Each structure stands twice: as C-alpha cells, then as structure tokens.
Amino acid sequence: MMDTLLEVRGLKTHFATDRGLFRAVDGISFSVPKGRTIGLVGESGCGKSATSLSVMGLVPSPPGKVEAEAVLFGNRDVLKLTADERRRLRGGKMSMIFQEPMTSLNPVHTVGQQIIEAILAHTAMSPRAARARAIEMLELVRIPSAAQRIDDFPHNMSGGMRQRVMIAMALSCEPALLIADEPTTALDVTIQAQILDLLSDLQRRLGMAILIITHDLGVIAEVADQVLVMYAGRIVESADVNDLFADPQHPYTIGLLGSIPRIDVDRKRLATIEGTVPSPNNQPAGCRFAPRCPFADQRCRLDPPPLRDIAPGHRVACWKAPVEVTS
Template sequence: MAAQRQSPLLQVENLSIRFDGAPLGINVVDNVSFSVAKGKTLCIVGESGCGKSVTALSLMGLLPTPPARIVGGTANFGGRDLFSLSERERADMRGNQTAMIFQEPMTSLNPAFTVGDQIIEGILRHRRISKAEAKERALEMLRRVRIPAPEKRMRAYPHEMSGGMRQRIMIAMALANEPQLLIADEPTTALDVTIQAQIISLIRRLQDESGMAMILITHDLGVVAEVADEVVVMYAGRIVEAGSVDAIFEDPQHPYTIGLMGSVPSLGRRQGRLATIRGTVPSAEMMPKGCRFMPRCPFADERCVNDAPPLAELEPGHWARCWYAPLELHRGGIV
C-alpha cells in the first residue's frame, strides 16, 4: 500500500498472526499493512472476530504467546521494529511512547486500588520525578479529562464511579506520559450514546492538543466519519478495503464495506428496512479457499470460490480486495 503524504510514525507491513491449533496456512491476521502519521487518526473497522483487536494487542506487545504467534511482518515505530524488541524494551515503551484504551474500563482498572494510585503508578514507572510531583501530574490529567472534584476522585475506587467516569480515568492514565501513539479499542462500546459522544469528543480534543497519532478500532461508522483521516476495513483477518475517509464513504468498492454502510440507521425518515449482511465471520476451521467474504457476498461467482483476490489499488491511495472492483464497471453500478 502507498505511504501517506506525511512520513508515518507507525508503519505496519505484512503483519500475520496465527493461533496454535489453527489449520495450516490460516492466519487470524493475514498480511495486514497500514500506516499512521503524527497527529492523524486511522480507524480500523469490521465485525467482531475480524482481527482488529488482535492486531492492536500485537502492536502493544500484549498478545498471549502461546496461543497467538506473530509469524510474519514488521511494525516500524519511530525507527524501531516493535516485534524485535525485548520484553523489557516493550514494557518501557508501553504506557510511555505508546498507550492503549480498552473496551471495558471496569476490567482494566484494579478494583483494589484508588484511581489516583493507579495513575500515579504509571507516571512513576516512566518518569524520574517524586511521588508528590506524580500526584500533581495525576490531578492535572483528571482536570484535562474533565473529572469533577479531581482531588476527591483521586481517593475513590473504580466501583464508586460510573462507566463514563471510569473511561475518563482510563484516558487520563493512557495520556499521562504524553504518548506519541494512542490505540483506542472500541473505547465507547460499554457506554450509553450520550456518554459515547462525550468520550469521542474528549479524545479528539486531547489529540488536537498533543498532536499524537491515534488508531481507533470501532464498528461504529458514525464515529469513523467524524474522526478518521484514513480507514482500514478488515474482514476475516484481511484488509478488504483501505483509503481516505472521503474515498471510503463516497465511493466504497468492496461488497462488505457497502454492506456495512447499508446497515447504519439514519436520523431521517425511514425509507425501508436496513440492509443486513447474512451469515457470520468464518472461523479458522471454516475459512473459504478463495475470497474470505465469498459465502456472504451477493455477487460471488466461481472465480470468487476458487481464487483469493489481491488487495489492488483502484486509484491513488484507495485499495480494495475484490475481483470486480471498480464495482460500477463490473457489477452494473451496484454502489
């Protein structure tokens, strides 16, 4: 895939991840490549089970090994290949130069310690400052994420806070050491719609202030349209479409991307039933021989059954993995 106009902060090339026991040659993440530049947001989109979170965990060095194993590819971050670092080097980088926000803050925060102690611990791990200075930094972060009465909240335990408040705490922890790259894995999934909007707005504001790069993993195309610069659509471990947010939303070229677009409800008057994508993401044991989307694709034919399409560049910066892209030329203008 072509590089972004800006020099990328993170460049992932041909990342492949396999789980022990999977059929020979079947990877849960298969030859995935993308990049993200400083100050930019890359959104990775797809259903549960498509490999989004596994990709993110591999970049953070958090994949459980075994059963997961990186079997190919590189991830160049600031001139260093993340996959060649020692565990000590990864720990020094994690929470400092790179940070991650997870889906469910209640399982990410330690229920036995106050939120203040947990933020302070992360600061002291990476900064040579006194505990008093770390406490002041923690208070500053709570103010930045707009936690009311931060001095009081420093002494609170996670169970004493709402879901939205806990997610704000997680954001404060992630950004306390001013990382260059933030990975946010479905950060609003467990929250109600109003709080979701507040959290996304908060993350965007903090990104604008710091200039950090962000990888946002989500299935919410409304969020993607609002925050993304670049979009990667994944299905069954492979990238099926990638490009700028404008290219993906204005001219989607993979049947899976089109299906995702059609399944999003609108605020206007309903014009009929929402589109659905029949079936489910295949397991490793049931992976099709040809195109992995073939069993669910309304346009699949014999070629799709037998041959896996390459990820081809349709126009500068816009890629799709479909034998019949551009679809308007080969499938009678289905877009």
C-alpha cells in the first residue's frame, strides 16, 4: 500500500437555495497517495469543482455546508482546523490551480507581487529572498526572461503564460498536494500539451501528489495514474487509468469514452449521451444515471447502487456491472 496523503470519507457539500437544497457533492470517498496523480472526471455540473473547494476549505458558508466523516491531510482532519490553521495549510502544503487564470489573478497587481505575497504568507523569507524565489519559480515553469516578466501585469501575458504564473504561485511553497481544477481549459491544444508536460515534469522533480479535475478524458489519459468518474454528486466508477480505458464498466463511463472524437472511425456525427445531468435539488430515487441509461430497468430506477469492487482496484456503482470473481 502506498502512503496516503489525502483521504476523504463521506464528503457532502450542500447549498441552501430558494429552490431547495442543492446536493452538489453527496457522500463521496477517495484517497490520493503521495507522489501520484488522481484524475477526477465528469460533465460540467457533476460536483468536481465543489469537491476541490470543499477539500481546500473554500466553500462559502452560508449558503454552503460541508460535512464528512473525515477529510484527512496527513494526520490532520481539515474540517476540524481553525480558520487560521486552514489558511496556513492552504497555499503551503496544500495548493490549488484555479480554473480561469484571468479571473484568479488580480489585474491591478503585477504577477510578481502576487507570487511574493503567497511566499511571504507561508514562509519566513525576507521580501528580497521572496522576490528571488518568485523569479526562480517563473523560470521553473519556463517563462522566458523571468527577471523582467515578474513585473508584468496579468493582461500583458497570454493565456498560457498566465496559467504558468498560476502554477508558479501554487508551487512556490513546495506543496505536498496540488489540486488542479481544469488547468488546460480555454487553452489551445499546443499550450495544453505544454502545461500537462510541465505538470508531469514538476511532479517528478518535487515529488508532490496531484488531484487533477477535468472533463477531458484525453488529459486524464495523459497524466493520471488512477481515475475517479463522477456523476451527479457521486463517484460512479474508480479504476487504474489503463483498466478504465481498456474495460470501462459503468454506462456513463462507456458513454464518455464513446463520445471522444476518433480519426480511425468514420462518423458523420459525434456520439453523445442523451439527456442532461439531473438538478442537484431533484435527484432520481435510484441510480442517478438511470434516466439517461439505455440499460436501466425498474431496479435501477428505484434502488441506488452501491460503489462495489468488481476486480482488484476497480469499483463501480451499477447493478448491471459484473460481480467480482474471487478465487
């Protein structure tokens, strides 16, 4: 067994609204081993970002409410920390790359000022040493002429450069866990490949664990060791990345893989999954994918399937999946 860095047990994130209680995350459990990359994948609205914000302690309360049996980082329960303890943990040993760098970076401060602020908040460095560290981090994420670009404002940089700045800021205090929420969204494919290569390279150098959140299975195939497939607030399948792509078992996972464009298949139209993710305040009684599933029967519509083992390291929440064969 690999050492576990982050362990989440029974995480629930709910939001009180005028239309009722929105169950964005509804009782999920997973772990992130040290030095490994875990991919969390699913459609928009399935609860991926809410999961990451819950782990980081960034869900606003009210209207949000986060509950769990435990969210253990190392040997500490994140949900039981004081506000000051959480702030020291965030950006220090646990860091995050947010989805949109242009809205995450402050437009009235230089990128250098923002990286230096993060370093000063979590270390005992002097301002001079923090600036040198910021330049070092910009060089590490391959920003050319880092000593000059450190004084640029975010609008002076391209989308790919701003994403690199976000990575530099997140890694400036050498975190043990990096949460990357859609790190390649809105970037062209060439820049996407560069960012993914950069993350893999930095992981090898620094030995950190990564929880990468995306709707792009191509990204998952490129960087993840293990995959968690999320749908309507719950994890419906988890497996080693190679096992998942070779033998997907949940109908939702099969649909996601089937919708990937392929150059070796002659199609006039892309394959799609019919329907939409159900509203978080109006979930089906049984399997949450049943209204969209071509294999669903009466049992699927009435009884929620548990997440169960069907093979070593492969778990599925589906009544139609095979029963684990044991010797």
